[in-house]
Amino acid sequence: VLSPKTNKEIIERSVELSYTDSCFPLKLVYGHMDSLKDKVDFILYPCAIRLGEKEGAENQKYACPLVQAAPFIVREALDLGERLLIPFIDFSHGYDNTIESLADVAARMGFNRGLGRRAAAAGIEAQRQFETGKAALGKKLLDELHQSGKLGVVILARSYMSQDSGANLGIAETLAHLGVAPIPLDFLPLDSVDVKKYSDRPYWAWESKQIAAAAIVEADPQLFGLVVTNFGCGPNSFILRLVEDIMGEKPLGQLEIDEHAAEAGIVTRLEAFVDTITGYAKATRERRRPRPEDIYRGTLPLVRTQQKTLVVHRMCHQVEAIAAAMEACGARVLVLPEPDDRNLLLANQITSGTECLPYRVTLGDLLKFCFDNHHRLDEYEGFTAGSYGPCRFGKYAIEHMRALKDLGFEFPIHTTVSNNAYRDINLGADFERLAWQGIVAIDQLEKLLWRTRPYEKQPGGADNLFEEYKGRIVARIRKKEPFDNVLKEATAAFKELVDTSLPRRPLVGINGEIYLRSNRFSNNDLVRACEAAGLEVVVSPIGEWLKYIYHRHFEDAVMDRKWGKAIVSYIKKRIQERDEHRLARHCREVLDIVEPAVTEILGFTGRYLSPKCGSEAVLSIGSGVEWLENPKFAGVISVMPHGCMPGGIVAAMAEKLSSIYHKPWISLTYDGFPETNNLAKINSFAELIKFCARKGAEPVGTYPRS
Incomplete structure (x- = not known):
């Protein structure tokens, strides 16, 4: 049984059921599943992780995070439970894992696993034959086009938009009616283009396809490109800029379609587009074609050198510890000042507005x-x-x-990537351990600050102590000296600040996108806003993300059967765990919240979202659920930049999880513009928590007395 074709009723139902800020294709999933749920015993909807065999670490062939998480989001929203069958599509290492996952689904429906494997293999073979036939049909279409002299319009869109006439309002039919040949993107010989000539990290599967298609279209005088995108499409906020550069002077159409689009408006725009490309094709002037080397996006690995000073963004306090560790190991480092309004004033002049806030803030750092x-x-x-x-x-x-090059600045940027567990910095093992210990120490200092500032005897005392002890720890790191005693002294000093007669405030956990939750400018000083509303907070530490990266690094090594890498990764992970436990122990006299292990967090996540969905969302869902289950916590706040894909996953699931655990979980969205909505939400959230406490909810604890 298939769901109906996308129609007005499906779209209306999708909008009614879905999270408001979801992209249009994700919203449609709600409507299609809703149309089936009362008619069938099971619904099959795969979790697509990687859509092809990966080409090195830099080309993972990923589906976007929202596509990966879609079945889990909708399962919770529609209460489908075990009726929703979710096999995993991950072709990164071939087909075997996917076949086994489909066999699991067959077994759940009561079929023999062997039969399930054979059916899965037959399906994959049918897909191969389809791809072969599609390539032949595409070649035939292009040959006929070139013989006839007719113009072709390549629809640069993902298949779930380009092939769904109900969703795209019949674009292909309209183009054909206007006298040009509509061509699906994957009818082109995409494998003939080396996308690495254009980007050093084309890690989304459809990104590679769009880059290759754009290169083919640009080179063919009879082909033109029409981008079909959706409001809030995260990958396209960066992919389309590269596509535009590849197209150079050649006209490129773009339609942004969502549930509000009207057919009449689409037809008018397509008519104008066809008129434009027809006139362009008739023009005899010679055009300047872009060169791949002028378009190329790529960074540099970090090379140990004393010749240049490395400029680092001040995302959070922990950056100072990382910079000190780099200096201790031979690098010269300049940590930039905290961002301010000038960051966005400059960045907003050269960005489209579709990029996420951390991108614009960090771009502003470099522009300044x-x-x-x-x-x-x-x-x-x-x-x-x-x-x-x-x-x-x-x-x-x-x-x-x-962006800097376009403004005339030649400014090389070195990167270290999470896929390598940030072990590609080339500053040696001493740096890795020293930086990790520094991050853990600053994490602990921040927890001491948040634990004591709401109860301090003298306003400003906790902030002053934090800056003092942060400076002492950073100085020790720079000299490669131990700082355990500094943390012990800090704990005692923070404890002395506290007025123990004050009642304990409701405790709230803050998680979400790592830059936003950690950067005071970007989140409008969220922690202080919560404290002003009468709350005490704990923010997911920077170390949480690093522990997750180390965990994934080990998992990937095992999956890749790189046993030497796996052994080294495991040993380093255990050393880092030991260092963390040693440093955290010094603060236990004041800190009564124990940080869960990554495996525990992912265990909480796995109840609602598969940890295989590789984004920050798996940590936010897991930590949020852990806080909801912990009687010491009164609620959860998740933060996200506007349009953030992992943040969108969390926001789409938070309301349902809140209803399950009977504790509030709100999502705050930031876009860098002056606003009061988030502050109002924080105050309402705090009042709700305090109201519940007055009605007899369990107490959230008391401050340990001397």
């Missing part, structure tokens, strides 16, 4: 630095963390370099 130091810019190079997907974070550095 380059404008203020243009006369001696050759003394510096950038350094930042990165990744090979599936979040947009991995695109920051390469797009930063491109």
Whole structure:
């Protein structure tokens, strides 16, 4: 049984059921599943992780995080439970794992596993034959097009938009009616293009396809491109800029479609587009074609050198510890000032508005630095963390370099990527351990600050202590000296600040996108806003993300059967765990919240979202559920930049999880513009928690007395 074709009723039902800020394709999943749920025993909807065999770590062939998480989001929203069958599609290591996952689904439906394997293998073979036939049909279509002299319009869109006429309002039919040949993107010989000539990390599967298609279209005088995208599409906020660069002077159409789009408006825009490309094709002027080397996006590995000073973003306090560890191991480092309004004033002038807030804030960091130091810019190079997907974070550095180059600044940026567990910095094992210990120490200092500031005898005392002990720890790191005694002294000093007569405030956990939750400018000083509303908070530490990265690094090594890498990764992980426990022990006299292990967090996540969905969402869901189950916590706040894909996953599931555990879980969205909505939500959230406490909820604990 198949769901109906997308129609008005499906769209209306999708909008009614879905999380408001979801992209249009994800919203449609709600409507299609809802149309089936009362008609069938089971619904089959796969979790698509990687859509092809990965080509090195940098080309993972990822589906976007929302596509990965879609079945789990909708399962919770529609209460489908075990009736929703979710096999995992991950072709990164071939077909075997996917076949086994489909066999599991067959067994759940009561069929023999062997039969399930054979059916899965037959399905994969049918897909191969389809791909072969599609390539032949595409070649035939292009040959006929070239013989006839007719113009072709390649629809640069993912198949779930380009092939769904109900969702895209019949774009292909309209183009054909206007006298041009509509061509699906994957009818083109995409494998003939080396996408690595355009980007060093094309890690989304559809990104590679769009890059290759754009290159083919640009080179063929009879082909033109039409981008079909959706409001809030995360990957396209970066992919389309590269596609535009590849197209150069050639016209490129773009339609953004969502549930509000009207057919009449689409037809009008397509008519204008066809008129434009028809006129362009008739023009005889010679055009300047872009060169791949002028378009290329790529960064540099970190090379140990004393010649250049590395410029580092001040995302959070822990960056100072990392910079000190780098200096201790031979690098020269400049940590930039905290961001301010000038960051966004500059960045907003050269961005489209679709990029996430951390990208714009960090771009503003570099713009300020380059404008203020243009006369001696050759003394510096950038350094930042990165990744090979599936979040947009991995695109920051390469797009930063491109944006700066467009303004005339040659500013190389080095990156270290999470896929390598940030062990590709080339500063040696001493750096890794020293930086990790520094991060853990600053994490502990922040927890001491948040634990005591709401109860301090003298306003400002906790902040002053934090700065003092942070400075002492950073100085010790720079000299490669131990700092255990500094943490012990800090714990005693923070404890002395507290007025123990004050009642304990409701305790709230804050998680979400790591840059946003950690950067005071970007989140409008969220922690202080919560404290002003009468709450005590705990924020997911920076170390949580690193522990997750180390965990994934070990898992990936095992999956890749790289046993030497797995052994080294395991040993380093155990050493880091031991260091963390040693440093955290010094603060236990004041801190009564024990940080769960990554495996525990992922265990909580796995009840609602598969940990195989590789994004920050798996940590936020897991830590949020752990807080909801912990009687010491009164609620959860998750933060996300506007349009954040992992944040969208959390926001789409938070309301349901809140109803399950009978504790409030709110999501706050930030876009860098002045606003009061989040502050109002924080105050309402705090009042709700305090109201519940007055009605007899369990107490959240008391401050340990001397």
